[in-house]
Amino acid sequence: MTDNHPFLEVRNLKKYFPPRKIILENNTAPVRAVDGISFTLKEGETLGLVGESGCGKSTAARTILRLEPPTSGSVHFKGKNLASLSETELRNQRKEMQIIFQDPFSSINPRRKIGDVLREPFAIHGFKGNVSEAVMELLDQVGLSPDYVDRYSHEMSGGQLQRVGIARAIALNPTLVVADEPVSALDVSIQAQIINLMIDLREKIGIAFLFISHDMSIVEYFCDRVAVMYLGKIVEIASSEEIYKNPEHPYTEALLNAVPGLDSGLKKQKLKVRGDIPDPSNPPQGCSFHTRCPLKEKQCEEMEPALKEITPGHHVACFLKEG
């Protein structure tokens, strides 16, 4: 990697889905799942992508990995534009870009033994060494005993199976892993085990993570930087420390306030957000958050605020914070 290319650069990425055809309804507007997001990721860095369901965080991740073709915009991975790669080149590149899914029960083939599931990445990418040994090593790395190779997914718990999901993702030593809500399907006592495993792997192998979650406390704990998404757009991006100490966007503040805390002695000052997330095929004019924003002003309804840097590394899209 040369110094002038960021490790991962996402530029004005958009992903629109064609309108759902509903009988007797005349909707022609596409669903703007991801509506122009830009950010960069350094090697070995962890960026959290947070937001409510339907904000486009999962679609963003899938589009970045090119599991979905983008509508427009570009993704450069180590200086290479992923859109310009041929099928074969893209497949080759996939060794370095992997994904961990939310629900291990639906992302691991129930009819295959765990050993076979883990052998697959090696087979696809023509691994030259001893595959069985590599599989054993993988199991060891994720804290599973060797006899799991002969098991099927239904014989395992959610936590154990998510370890398999992680093992599959790291099999070919990727440099970028997208983790799409990797712990939200798991029980509370198991979540910590999986987060710890990912921290260990990150420190040992130096993987860059794009960590998608709706859980603000886990994101704060696990991520170096955080991007908050709302209706397909990034509304605030900053280092974890900064965003949790000084949230600037009213939406970020509301998200943080809404986390039910264990230290309820300090009753937080609540920024009240009313109503629901608007329909992404018909986003509001102006700032997309204005329909729910308790601090909204006249201009918010008319113009759309751009993402601006207010302090070094801290970008926010809100008129009220432009001073």
Place this chain on the structure above:
Amino acid sequence: MSQIELDIRNLKVSFSTPQGNFLAVNGINFQLHSGETLALVGESGCGKTVSALSILRLLPEPPAKIISGEIIFGNRNLLSLNTKQMREIRGKEIGMIFQDPMTSLNPVLTIGEQLIETLLRHKSLNKKEALKISAQLLGKVELPSPEEKLKQYPHQLSGGMRQRIMIAMALACEPKILIADEPTTALDVLIQAQILELLENLKRETGMSMLLITHDLGIVTEIAERVIVMYAGEGVETGPTKELINNPHHPYTKGLIASRPHLGSTREKGHRLTEISGSVPTPHQRPTGCTFHPRCDWSSEQCKTQKPLLQNTNQKRKFSCHLQPESI
């Protein structure tokens, strides 16, 4: 001490499955006082939902079977009532809301048709009066333009709105007790905050008691006065929320609290979360002795063979562990 609204005594519920019978709830005891919010906390499979469903006798029998215990409501044992008598309790005396508002509403009936059902069943009203009360109820749960909502179908409403409708329905006959089974788990965090606030306000207004079932200790600290922590079908610790969170006596409770990162806690490099090792035992293979011993950092020989009895530290706090709280 305030009046006891509901008294659960040594409730045991068994399920028969092809792999054999197992106890989903293995002798739980608790009292719900009038006007309080009591939380049943635990991970999936710990028996919290089964306990709640047993109260309203909503478990399908078979495979479920309530094999022992008493559920005293007023001066009656709910377990000895017949179907007809139970119907008079459900919805009228004890209301319930469920986890998933998407699937608990009937998709082919309008909101109005579903709301008046409870009212018509339990109160001598005609349809027009019932609809009028329904609109008031929707106003109470802070839904905008209630009259219009009555004519809509569930799919036209968002998850948060549907949960508000479920709440309106549960509260239609002003029950003494509301059972809320993971009422916000399917909702986004901002909507969750709104629903929790609504539940608190309604509870204050009506003076009802609430039995809250959740896996989220954060929610518990926000709205419950007392907690029961469940593990593998048993209550392992109970006490006033603040005391229990600040000073857990059972190793499982302690582990649950420590394994969650708190908002605002900065992470040192190399720091790891405190984990509870292993996983929840399946109901068919519950360990002998203390059910938590294979995952417990303090387990001894005694824990493997002997089931701990409930200890009291004071009148309000109980926990089942062989150790003294100071030693964990």
